[in-house]
Amino acid sequence: MTEGKIDFPVAQVRRYLEPGPIVLVSSAWRGERNIMTMGWHTVMEFTPALIGCVIAAGNHSFELVRRSRECVINLPTVALLDATVGIGNCSGADVDKFEKFKLTAAPAQKVKAPLIVECHANFECKLKDDALVERYNFFIFEVVKAHVARRPKYPRTLHYTGDGAFMLSGKIVSRRGQFRPEML
Amino acid sequence: MTEGKIDFPVAQVRRYLEPGPIVLVSSAWRGERNIMTMGWHTVMEFTPALIGCVIAAGNHSFELVRRSRECVINLPTVALLDATVGIGNCSGADVDKFEKFKLTAAPAQKVKAPLIVECHANFECKLKDDALVERYNFFIFEVVKAHVARRPKYPRTLHYTGDGAFMLSGKIVSRRGQFRPEML
Numbered sequence: 001m002t003e004g005k006i007d008f009p010v011a012q013v014r015r016y017l018e019p020g021p022i023v024l025v026s027s028a029w030r031g032e033r034n035i036m037t038m039g040w041h042t043v044m045e046f047t048p049a050l051i052g053c054v055i056a057a058g059n060h061s062f063e064l065v066r067r068s069r070e071c072v073i074n075l076p077t078v079a080l081l082d083a084t085v086g087i088g089n090c091s092g093a094d095v096d097k098f099e100k101f102k103l104t105a106a107p108a109q110k111v112k113a114p115l116i117v118e119c120h121a122n123f124e125c126k127l128k129d130d131a132l133v134e135r136y137n138f139f140i141f142e143v144v145k146a147h148v149a150r151r152p153k154y155p156r157t158l159h160y161t162g163d164g165a166f167m168l169s170g171k172i173v174s175r176r177g178q179f180r181p182e183m184l
Numbered sequence: 185m186t187e188g189k190i191d192f193p194v195a196q197v198r199r200y201l202e203p204g205p206i207v208l209v210s211s212a213w214r215g216e217r218n219i220m221t222m223g224w225h226t227v228m229e230f231t232p233a234l235i236g237c238v239i240a241a242g243n244h245s246f247e248l249v250r251r252s253r254e255c256v257i258n259l260p261t262v263a264l265l266d267a268t269v270g271i272g273n274c275s276g277a278d279v280d281k282f283e284k285f286k287l288t289a290a291p292a293q294k295v296k297a298p299l300i301v302e303c304h305a306n307f308e309c310k311l312k313d314d315a316l317v318e319r320y321n322f323f324i325f326e327v328v329k330a331h332v333a334r335r336p337k338y339p340r341t342l343h344y345t346g347d348g349a350f351m352l353s354g355k356i357v358s359r360r361g362q363f364r365p366e367m368l
Contacts, residue, residue, distance in 0.1 A: 012346065018223050019343035019351050020204010039202045042226035044238055044320055052236060052322065054228055085359045089367055132316065136228055138236065140320070154351065159203035159343075161356070162196065164363045167203050167338065170354025172345070175269045179348045183273055 008121070008146040010049040016075055016121050016148070017051065018043050019169065021157035022084060024074040025055065026105070027064040028113045033105065035097040035116065036061040037088030039160045041073075049143040050128060056137050060092035065139065069127035070111040073141075074119035078156040078168055110145045120155040121148040192305070192330040194233040200259055200305050200332070201235065202227050203353065205341035206268060208258040209239065210289070211248040212297045217289065219281040219300065220245040221272030223344045225257075233327040234312060240321050244276035249323065253311035254295040257325075258303035262340040262352055294329045304339040305332040 017023070025036045041053035051073065055062050065071050076084050083101040090097070098105050098114075105114035108124045115122040125141035132138035149155070159167040176184065201207070209220045225237035235257065239246050249255050260268050267285040274281070282289050282298075289298035292308045299306040309325035316322035333339070343351040360368065 014223075015346045018204070019345055020202070039198075040226045040228065042236065042238065043224045044322060050320070052226065052320075054226070081357070081359065082362070085362045089362065089364045129319075135313075136234070136236075136324070138228060154345070156354075159353070161203055161338070162199045162368075164360030164368055165356055165358045167356055168354040169343070170340075170352040172349055172351055173265070174349045175265065176348025178266070178269045178273065180273050184346075184348055 005147040008148040010143045014043045026072045029064040029068040034092035073123040074116040075121040189331040192332040194327045210256045213248040213252045218276035257307040258300040259305040
């Protein structure tokens, strides 16, 4: 079900998340599943591979994630722009978003939340620290398994600027030669 | 010193930070000043305007920020790509980065850390919560004042992918019409 994707080192997920794309968070709890659109996240550590993110308590996904203590962070590309917008503008309390947006759920390996097959990458996450969930809705996850499509090397990701406008990822420039080796 | 920039509503800084750009953090403490390059940050709340970010303890800026409990988050554009790389590959323990990279420091209004004039935007920040500093080097700041250049509307920002490679921000597409009004 994740054909075309390879295992990817979890210590390197910054490669896909540090540029700041909108992601889709899938979750499951007691027979229910859901997807939410998320823009507020950051890498926090390489090893363990930590991601911090805000899942507002008003989201239907909040309770699924909080109770299951798991989720999958999926990386959509420009082909999924309209689905991504749609997912962020309806509630899992009313619809099954996999069906509504014709997305394929595949079993994950280390969590019960489903992978979204159509996304470029899928990061299986377990809740590492909930110290700031009550105060800020801020979850700290550890990425325990990563699946990434072989191609393209640089997917065209979506970056939300507010007010309904997205920045699409642009060209890649390397400055590798200007880095100290230990900074790479 | 911030000519060409206007006051910007702090509740809307997501406009510039949610897309995930590399930023420059300026700080000052007891006559010393510094700049660091930072890629690990996220918006956490609109009001108060909260930004969470990782400033690793090994950085010279760590103590300046921790002791002063303030910083400025500055938004560089593609014109500052080489300076941004250079700033991330040397230490404030050895050089004054404003001088080395020919950047202009201007006084901020609500914090003692300096603004970097050449950046597209400057967000003055006060430390709001240090609960996760010890465990994760994770600082939660409140943006207390924002300055943004009038033009261009969408600056060409830098998004780090690791391994010395940057993604430059690409074209803007609007899906405003597909949003529920309360989601805008």
